[in-house]
Amino acid sequence: MLKWISNMRAWVIEKIGPFDGKNLVLREMPEPFIHEDEILIQVLACGVCHTELDELEGRAQPTFLPIVPGHQIVGKIVALGERVSRFKVGDYVGAGWIWSSCGSCSFCQRGFENLCPEFKGTGKDVHGGYGEYFKIKEAYAFKLPTYATYEFLAPLFCAGSIGYRALKLTHLTDGEPLGLIGFGASNHLVLQVAKYLYPHSPVYVFARNPQERELALALGADFAGDIGDPPPTPLQALIDTTPVWKPPFYMLRYLQPGGKLIINAIRKEDKDRNFLLELAYERDLWLEKEIKTVANITKQDIEEFLKLAEKMQLRPEIEIYSFEEATKALKDLKDRKIRGAKVLKVSS
Ligand SMILES: [Zn+2]
Ligand SMILES: [Zn+2]
Numbered sequence: 001m002l003k004w005i006s007n008m009r010a011w012v013i014e015k016i017g018p019f020d021g022k023n024l025v026l027r028e029m030p031e032p033f034i035h036e037d038e039i040l041i042q043v044l045a046c047g048v049c050h051t052e053l054d055e056l057e058g059r060a061q062p063t064f065l066p067i068v069p070g071h072q073i074v075g076k077i078v079a080l081g082e083r084v085s086r087f088k089v090g091d092y093v094g095a096g097w098i099w100s101s102c103g104s105c106s107f108c109q110r111g112f113e114n115l116c117p118e119f120k121g122t123g124k125d126v127h128g129g130y131g132e133y134f135k136i137k138e139a140y141a142f143k144l145p146t147y148a149t150y151e152f153l154a155p156l157f158c159a160g161s162i163g164y165r166a167l168k169l170t171h172l173t174d175g176e177p178l179g180l181i182g183f184g185a186s187n188h189l190v191l192q193v194a195k196y197l198y199p200h201s202p203v204y205v206f207a208r209n210p211q212e213r214e215l216a217l218a219l220g221a222d223f224a225g226d227i228g229d230p231p232p233t234p235l236q237a238l239i240d241t242t243p244v245w246k247p248p249f250y251m252l253r254y255l256q257p258g259g260k261l262i263i264n265a266i267r268k269e270d271k272d273r274n275f276l277l278e279l280a281y282e283r284d285l286w287l288e289k290e291i292k293t294v295a296n297i298t299k300q301d302i303e304e305f306l307k308l309a310e311k312m313q314l315r316p317e318i319e320i321y322s323f324e325e326a327t328k329a330l331k332d333l334k335d336r337k338i339r340g341a342k343v344l345k346v347s348s
Contacts, residue, residue, distance in 0.1 A: 006031055010131025011326045012066035016058040019334060021327040023056055024069075032127065032135035039087055039138050040079040041095070046129035047072025047154035048321070048329045048342035049185070050243075051097075051266055055124055056330070059267045063125045070344075071097045071122035072157040073129030074150045084138045092144040094306075095136045096157035097297050099126050114165075114296035121296065130326055132347060142302055145310040155316040155341035156309050157302065159185035160193075163239075164305040166264040166294045167194060170237035175200040177233050180221075181248055182241035183212040185341035186264060188219060189316055190239060195220045196312045204231045206247065215317065215339060230254060239264055246275040249284070257287035264294040316341045323347070 007028045015023050034040045052069045054060035062069075074094045077087055087093065101108050101116035108116050122128045122136070144153055163186040172178055178194055180187040183205050194203050204223040205216035213224035223232050227247045234256045240248035240263045248261055255261065279285065308314070317340025321329040329342045 008132040009323075010068045010127070012068050013056055013062060014066050016056065016061065016065070019053055019056045019330060021331055024327055024330065026324070026326070029131070031133045034079060034081050034135050036081040036083040037137050037139070038081045038135050039077050039084055039093070039141055041073065041075040041093060041134045041136070041141070042078045043073055043075040043129050043132060043134050043346040044150045044348065045074050045154045046070040046344045046346055047158060047185070048326075048333060048344060049158050050333060051158075052123070052330060053334055054266060059269075060124060067123070068127040068129070068131045069123040070129035070131075071095070071124075072154045072159070073122070073134055074144055074154045074157070075129075075134065075346075078133070081138075086138050087141065087143075092150070093141045094144050094153060094157050095122060095129070095134070095141050096161055096302050097121050098140055098299060098302070100137060100140055111298060111300060113298045119296055129346070130344065140299065142306060145306055147310050147313055148315055151318060151320055151343050151345060152315050154343045155185055155189070155318065156306060156314070158297075159341050160189045160309060160314070160316070161302045161305040162186060162264060162294060162297050163190040164193060164308070165297055165301045166190065166239045166262045167197075168301075169262050169292055169294060170239065170260055172198055172201060172237050174198040176236035177202045177204065177231070179204045179206060179231055179235040179238040179251065179254070180216075180241075181206045181227065181238060181251065183207040183209075183216050184241060184338050185316070186241050187239065188215065188340050189314065191216060191219055191221055192314055193308065193312070196308075202233065204235070206251070209336060209338070211339060219317075235259055237262065241265060243267065243269050244272050246272045249275060249279060252279070252284035252289060252291075255289050258289070260290045260292065262292050262294060318343050320345050
């Protein structure tokens, strides 16, 4: 059944430059037209991610302009392409950063869709969820868990699932100490997941903002210090979500032999990269320490993570903004007014 095309309201990135609240504008545009293998989703909520600021300000350039950003989407199916078989109209589904991959390259065939040269990021290479309607191929949509209301589920689609990918890449075993650098939307979920999967592992949080440290302790962190503080014990793994170089690389000295630094960031700012010249090989890298970055996400990561979230009844700390308040939500994110994750309530 194809839905008759009409207009919708959507926030679009009009031009790249410092985010001043004016380069993201609310406008009328046609509802997405769905192809035979696609579903049309009425967006109920969309999580707000730092990547939207990176897109707006040009650190992660969208492929075209104007574009609707947003990649933590939950909603209800209102129309289906004629070859869609997994879903029906009325189903509640979600979508994340992976909008599509080619499915046939060597990366896709080995389960590394996230590294596919044809990877399309939702809200960056195709229109995303800061609009009343959004479309995606059925293969890249996910049935929503039912344990929480939809506003709480939106942050699971990037902050949660990419954080989960980062945690998997640590190959942590229960009892080994984990450090988290930065405590925004992603690491506040990683903390809770790590505590569930590795109940005997101490988790230490390092964040500049005292409110973030307070939240970390309230959510079960064993220690919360400022960035640069030494951890109570050497670490087996560190997950970094900051946009800068010094915090994670400075902390390499606190990794145990064989320890891993996982960088969960789409980009790093140039301003403090000179710090890399201060690295000392023996102190910071020798003894088989590893550094790995997290790029994108696979369908399997999201599937596994949604199951895990349901099993542990994972509930993000959220701040809800109305659809009209999208620029305020991003401004607050930019000003680091953060407590957990921010969510735009698009429609109800
Ligand atoms: Zn994101
Ligand atoms: Zn591919």
